[in-house]
Amino acid sequence: MKQSPRDKKLEEVLRSTHLVAGGFMGSDSRHPIEVIEQDIIALEEAGMTTARLSQRMKELTEIATPRLGNWIDGALGKLRVKSEDFKGALVCPWPHPGTFDKRITTVEHLETGQQVTWTDLNIHMIAEHGFFEGKGAFFRIEPAEIVSILFEDEAGI
């Protein structure tokens, strides 16, 4: 694919390990724009939008935040959720002004045991940039997987 200077700069930043350990791209050799396009297709195939998905992620993080470090059972149906705070802050690599607390939310489906984990920055990057990180990145989120965990009831599984 043909890259604009801006796309090239974005790729450099996302592959850099200065902002997060291992970078945002993991071992993914695709260009970030390609990753975004393919993940959006996967999300659409699962009947989901970045707006709805990020909204639900935000809700779950907010449910868990008052009781940091503890599982909260029955958050949104068959899910349990836990948030943990770590020292420091994350910045959006696009970049955007402001920082995001280094808060990690884990959601587990009580029946299947499936888990998905995200940071506040993941929520922002999905909502604003459609970016789920590259394959192999520490906080890579698989679009189809997170939809099946967070929206199971609606999918009628």
Ligand SMILES: [Zn+2]
């Ligand atoms: Zn941003």
